[in-house]
Amino acid sequence: MKIVVIGGTGRIGSQVVQLLEGHEVVAAAPSTGVNTLTGEGLSGVLRGADVLVDVSNSPSFADDDVMEFFRRSTGNLVRAAREAGVGHFVALSVVGADELPDSGYLRAKAAQEKLIEDSGLNYTIVRATQFLEFAVAIADTSTVDGVVRLSDGGTQPIAAEDVAVAVAKAAGEPAVGGIVEIGGPDVLPMDEWIRRVLTARKDPREVVTDPAARYFGTVLGKDSLVPAEGSWRGRVGLAEWLGR
Template identity: 50%
Template sequence: MKIVVIGGTGLIGSKVVANLRQGGHQVIAASPATGINTITGEGLAEAMNNTDVVIDLANSPSFEDNAVMEFFRTAGANLLAAEINAGVKHHVALSIVGVDLMQDSGYMRAKLVQENLIKQSGVPYTIVRSTQFLEFLAGIANQATQGNEVHISTVQFQPIAADDVAAFVTEAALAAPINGHFDIAGPDRYIASDIVAQYLHKTNDPRKVISNGEAQYFGAQISDTALVPAGKAKLGAISFEKWVSNSLQKA
């Protein structure tokens, strides 16, 4: 099959591209750096020619509310229009577990708009909703740092390794469209402040985690269970302990 991976040079995209190429598929790793731009439309029509599946893994360069909404609305509309013109048979997109429950967040509002564009497009689709990646733990700690303290929420948290995310996305792309979504998550559930504390301890980071008792994510008010699957989910194979051990070996 010919498969175009939008955001194919990013954290998840590069892994998905490698998985698909290993399976013998013709893959285009699409990004502005490779001359394919979903915002301007540059290179889209050419990339879609004779394409069977499109996987959208692109992310907004800015997380400011208006900018992120403009990115997902514009990129989604341009990409889906190009797919319709080319007769693409399957659109796969990576979204977020609980996205519809976290509309206090501008980023989550924009991701829900992206999902709705896909559903309304008429292109057969599969939406993979993922929990937060284990690779985000450092960034979550950094944005919550005040001096030598890291103030983290006590919401439930079930992070997944990027390798597992890529495996599930690859699997979805090679299967028939479901015209719906499914959830993926890590194998174990934690309290957010606890796993961040464990991560800092294992990486010899001296910062102290303070549980703030608030149900928040990057400043947005959420419910205690918004970040974890509400029902059945496909669970990754890589535990936090295994992931952090592998990360330290590579460092």
């Protein structure tokens, strides 16, 4: 199969490309002459493609910017995929995207999902939980006067390598015509997750539990960021990840 990976040079995409060895895989990104915002290179790279995988992300998380990115990028991908006769559109999204509209980023991901669902293409949307690799960034955005204020809402953080495995698996199988949710092996409150990471890194910042603390603009419930029961779980847990 010919599989085109949009965002194929990034954190997840580069691993997906490696995992799909044995197929004709093309890593597509602005650095390779493919720009989803302008449409540059899309028709050429998708010619003869069986599967389109989109793991690209907005360079800015500002509300208006991220919405513009996913609407324009996904719109261009849908049109190009239709014209090329692509048989399967796989996209990476976020658990809770359609349930937390106060978050500008998640609103944009929900808009992306809707464009794919309404495209008429065969598709699989892989919703992942927060990456373990994002822990310090989450702490940084939640720090005020040297104190990290975080919700005790539930999380199930997942290693980027496990996300890549799930996306590559979806790309190699028939479209499900719906959403697949994935998470890591550990279920724990967000404040506890970040506290453990900062402790392991000998980061002196105190993590204070604040149920009203917002995560990218939204207040979290107990299970807002936890995948559905029975969802696929990655292999790498927090302890193993920290040990590395």
